[in-house]
Amino acid sequence: MKYRSVFDIIGPVMIGPSSSHTAGAARIGRMARRLFGRVPHKAQIEFCGSFAKTYQGHGTDVAIVGGLMGFDTHDPRIKDALKISEDIGLAISITTVDLPEEHPNTAWIRLEDEAGAMRVKGISVGGGKIAMLEADEFQMNLSGDAWTAFVFHKDQFGLIASVASVLADRRINIARMEMSRKAKGQEALLIIETDEEISASAGSQIAGIADVAHVRILPPL
Amino acid sequence: MQFSTIEELVQLAEAQGQAIADIMIEEEALATGVPKEKIISKMFQHLDTMEKAVQRGLTEEIRSRSGLTGGDARKLEGYLRQGSTLSGQRVLQAVSRAIATNEVNAAMGTIVATPTAGASGVIPGCLFGLAGELGVDRDVMVRFLFTSGAIGYVIANRSFISGAAGGCQAEVGSASAMAAGAIVEMAGGTPRQSAHAVAIALKNTLGLVCDPVAGLVEVPCVMRNAMGASNAIVSADLALAGIESIIPADEVIGAMYRVGQAMPGTLKETALGGLAATPTGERHRQRLFGSSHERAEEKGGIQDE
Numbered sequence: 001m002k003y004r005s006v007f008d009i010i011g012p013v014m015i016g017p018s019s020s021h022t023a024g025a026a027r028i029g030r031m032a033r034r035l036f037g038r039v040p041h042k043a044q045i046e047f048c049g050s051f052a053k054t055y056q057g058h059g060t061d062v063a064i065v066g067g068l069m070g071f072d073t074h075d076p077r078i079k080d081a082l083k084i085s086e087d088i089g090l091a092i093s094i095t096t097v098d099l100p101e102e103h104p105n106t107a108w109i110r111l112e113d114e115a116g117a118m119r120v121k122g123i124s125v126g127g128g129k130i131a132m133l134e135a136d137e138f139q140m141n142l143s144g145d146a147w148t149a150f151v152f153h154k155d156q157f158g159l160i161a162s163v164a165s166v167l168a169d170r171r172i173n174i175a176r177m178e179m180s181r182k183a184k185g186q187e188a189l190l191i192i193e194t195d196e197e198i199s200a201s202a203g204s205q206i207a208g209i210a211d212v213a214h215v216r217i218l219p220p221l
Numbered sequence: 222m223q224f225s226t227i228e229e230l231v232q233l234a235e236a237q238g239q240a241i242a243d244i245m246i247e248e249e250a251l252a253t254g255v256p257k258e259k260i261i262s263k264m265f266q267h268l269d270t271m272e273k274a275v276q277r278g279l280t281e282e283i284r285s286r287s288g289l290t291g292g293d294a295r296k297l298e299g300y301l302r303q304g305s306t307l308s309g310q311r312v313l314q315a316v317s318r319a320i321a322t323n324e325v326n327a328a329m330g331t332i333v334a335t336p337t338a339g340a341s342g343v344i345p346g347c348l349f350g351l352a353g354e355l356g357v358d359r360d361v362m363v364r365f366l367f368t369s370g371a372i373g374y375v376i377a378n379r380s381f382i383s384g385a386a387g388g389c390q391a392e393v394g395s396a397s398a399m400a401a402g403a404i405v406e407m408a409g410g411t412p413r414q415s416a417h418a419v420a421i422a423l424k425n426t427l428g429l430v431c432d433p434v435a436g437l438v439e440v441p442c443v444m445r446n447a448m449g450a451s452n453a454i455v456s457a458d459l460a461l462a463g464i465e466s467i468i469p470a471d472e473v474i475g476a477m478y479r480v481g482q483a484m485p486g487t488l489k490e491t492a493l494g495g496l497a498a499t500p501t502g503e504r505h506r507q508r509l510f511g512s513s514h515e516r517a518e519e520k521g522g523i524q525d526e
Binding site: 012013059125 | 225233243245249252255260263264266267270285287293325326327328329330331332334335336337338339341344366367369370372374377379381383384385386389398399433435436437438439480486489490491492493509510
């Protein structure tokens with residue numbers, strides 16, 4: 001089920017004019033910023049499909065940039081996001097690409113600062129719901145609606161069991177889990193969505209597991 | 222959720238002798254683990270946000286950045302106050318509030334997506350247009366939102382609710398069906414009658430394309446919200462009169478999905494077909510965004526289809 005709550009249907013509260021092109025774009029931007037983990041200095045945005053054709057009219061550009069600055073879907077500053085990004089020194093470039101095989105509302109975002117860069121791909125599926133499909137070359141299918149743990153590690157047997165037992169001990173229920181790796185025995189990413197909040201202490205306990213490089217915990221969008 | 226079809230929703234309500242709103246609240250609490258009081262109070266906040274948008278649209282000088290929309294809700298209110306109308310007080314009150322909300326949306330104001338922003342006028346329009354007439358209180362109004370949410374939950378998961386995925390039938394069509402079912406419940410009808418209202422309303426909007434002029438959620442979206450509200454009220458009346466839809470709601474939802482799949486991309490929120498591609502639609506696009514090389518290529522693309 002794509003939609004899991006009555007508030008996916010009656011909601012979100014948002015700045016108009018389009019739930020998929022404005023609210024969804026804001027959420028993609030916000031999720032991209034959270035995945036990057038820092039304030040970016042530069043963002044290159046590429047729109048595909050309906051996003052590419054209609055982004056000016058829908059305010060998709062201001063919404064996604066607002067999201068990159070952490071604005072929620074109902075934040076009235078969204079309207080002025082391009083101006084605000086200029087003021088805070090976040091350089092934005094927006095281009096369109098024709099990729100017919102992609103979802104009609106797809107955005108690619110490359111975020112950059114001195115410490116590094118990350119490229120993410122997000123789609124807006126309707127009514128403000130989104131899915132992040134790729135980050136830093138890891139494949140995923142992330143809604144941003146749940147507490148999520150990102151466990152970066154070296155592909156190794158037994159890892160999932162160790163992480164799961166930390167969560168089980170703390171009575172944190174796993175709602176969904178996905179594994180993505182660059183190659184066998186290489187860098188891998190375990191993504192776990194949970195029903196309950198994942199505390200910082202649970203995060204650091206997971207980070208202490210052998211072969212775990214680092215852990216990021218994100219609350220629901 | 223214990224239901225994924227309209228039929229299952231109706232059967233749950235009938236078996237438990239409850240309204241669809243009660244089932245939705247119960248199921249939401251079970252599915253999310255959030256206490257019922259919190260769920261209900263969040264919906265009260267949504268109701269307040271909707272009311273503010275309606276009030277803004279009816280009282281303020283709303284004008285979108287493009288200049289294409291704004292001011293029609295007030296125009297209709299003035300016409301309504303002058304007394305003699307064809308559609309009558311109740312229908313036109315709902316329509317003016319639907320237009321008001323959608324005009325605020327087009328002007329980048331704050332609204333609640335129901336189920337989307339493009340269709341955000343239909344549900345609050347029907348709700349605030351009828352609540353006073355039917356003499357219902359805020360509790361009943363919040364229940365209306367849960368009922369429409371339950372119907373929308375089924376449609377969204379079994380078909381689609383975005384114009385880019387399924388055309389306007391998925392946006393205003395879905396909103397109109399959600400409102401129709403909820404109006405029946407608010408007016409004292411049975412869950413079974415709500416299901417017939419859903420089926421009738423959605424049948425009437427099957428095949429509706431998403432063809433926004435210049436890609437803006439304005440023309441024809443604002444007027445489609447007006448149509449969606451009136452369609453919802455008439456469909457609710459039909460169901461309350463005991464009229465039954467030959468095609469059950471779930472099959473209509475399935476048909477909408479297949480129609481949406483068959484719809485060409487030019488008619489799914491790309492602003493390349495329908496009203497967007499009329500000479501006047503094209504003129505407005507050029508006025509607002511100018512012509513570009515990219516556009517010229519797209520036009521070649523349309524002719525190929």
